Amino acid sequence: MKNLADMSTPGPTPVIYDTDPGVDDAMALYYALAHPAIDVLGITTTFGNVTVKQAALNALYLTEIAGRRIPVTEGVATPWVKPGEAPPGHIHGDDGLGNLPARQPVASRLDPRSSAQFIVDMARSRPGEITLVAVGPLGNLSLALKLEPELPRLLREVILMGGTVLEPGNVSPVAEANIWNDPHAADKVFTAGFKLTMVGLDVTHRVILPLSLFAAIAERHRHPATDVLHHAVGFYANFYSSLYPHVAQIHGCFGHDVLAFIYLTHPGLFKIEVGRVRVATEGLAQGQTMMNRKDFIDFAQKGWGQDVPLTQVCLQVDAPACRAVLEETLMADWLRGSRPARVL
Ligand code: BDR
Ligand code: CA
Numbered sequence: 001m002k003n004l005a006d007m008s009t010p011g012p013t014p015v016i017y018d019t020d021p022g023v024d025d026a027m028a029l030y031y032a033l034a035h036p037a038i039d040v041l042g043i044t045t046t047f048g049n050v051t052v053k054q055a056a057l058n059a060l061y062l063t064e065i066a067g068r069r070i071p072v073t074e075g076v077a078t079p080w081v082k083p084g085e086a087p088p089g090h091i092h093g094d095d096g097l098g099n100l101p102a103r104q105p106v107a108s109r110l111d112p113r114s115s116a117q118f119i120v121d122m123a124r125s126r127p128g129e130i131t132l133v134a135v136g137p138l139g140n141l142s143l144a145l146k147l148e149p150e151l152p153r154l155l156r157e158v159i160l161m162g163g164t165v166l167e168p169g170n171v172s173p174v175a176e177a178n179i180w181n182d183p184h185a186a187d188k189v190f191t192a193g194f195k196l197t198m199v200g201l202d203v204t205h206r207v208i209l210p211l212s213l214f215a216a217i218a219e220r221h222r223h224p225a226t227d228v229l230h231h232a233v234g235f236y237a238n239f240y241s242s243l244y245p246h247v248a249q250i251h252g253c254f255g256h257d258v259l260a261f262i263y264l265t266h267p268g269l270f271k272i273e274v275g276r277v278r279v280a281t282e283g284l285a286q287g288q289t290m291m292n293r294k295d296f297i298d299f300a301q302k303g304w305g306q307d308v309p310l311t312q313v314c315l316q317v318d319a320p321a322c323r324a325v326l327e328e329t330l331m332a333d334w335l336r337g338s339r340p341a342r343v344l
Pocket of ligand 2: 021135
């Protein structure tokens with residue numbers, strides 16, 4: 001299935017960022033705001049790392065302290081079918097940003113539309129132009145598909161952080177958190193016909209980011225936005241370092257969501273395999289992203305026919321190059337205004 005406009009438009013790539021901020025979501029947002037090749041048109045929030053209400057507040061807060069006015073919408077609050085879970089406060093903090101000690105008041109207000117409606121409106125207004133980068137559970141996108149079945153042709157492409165093929169899962173031996181949080185929505189997205197790229201644990205678990213990098217970024221800018229990011233990553237790094245000895249060695253964390261944007265700006269840093277991906281929606285393997293890597297076999301099991309669209313799956317990554325790109329982007333001059341002393 002072809003997108004309406006597969007030609008490259010001049011200037012930065014227009015992006016809708018679908019997110020559940022979340023520490024690595026915040027890192028990814030700031031990468032996107034800092035990178036000259038990305039134009040963030042809107043932030044659509046979902047439940048996941050926090051409740052959807054907290055996710056929307058965090059998106060407003062993060063953009064406002066970075067001096068940016070970008071539409072933010074509130075999206076789905078629960079999975080399509082399975083019951084919702086309590087957010088993982090031990091990973092991202094109860095507030096999603098590592099339990100910030102204080103917050104500046106936020107003046108900006110939410111866009112009144114639902115996240116799904118915003119995605120549909122934007123895609124209709126700029127057919128074939130917009131890239132959707134989705135780094136949370138996929139309920140907003142699957143609801144948008146329900147509202148507009150032509151969405152796979154109206155969006156330029158979808159890049160999602162989620163899933164895993166060869167690397168073990170992070171919420172079960174086989175499931176990655178974003179997919180596990182709403183497996184029914186995820187299976188709809190993988191089978192809808194988007195030009196789709198999956199940036200999953202196969203690559204995100206290769207890119208470990210030291211907390212010291214975020215300390216250096218905060219020191220370079222001396223700005224509330226990078227102070228908040230440094231604080232949040234500190235909490236996140238404590239969690240990952242308590243879990244994985246190799247991460248503890250550099251006191252760091254996985255970059256997860258930021259890798260979706262690094263794929264957008266630097267696809268050459270990733271090795272991709274193309275195949276049909278389905279999601280296990282029930283049972284012990286719930287949330288598993290299963291990739292058919294033997295398309296030449298006519299399997300007895302139904303559900304793997306040629307009608308299942310192809311997904312580009314990132315299986316390898318140049319981790320040092322990703323770290324360098326992240327550092328260069330966040331160290332650049334992307335924040336207006338600075339302050340003389342730390343607020344956190
Ligand atoms: C994904 O789950 C969330 O906790 C992170 O923000 C990321 O999107 C990693 O499995
Ligand atoms: Ca996320």
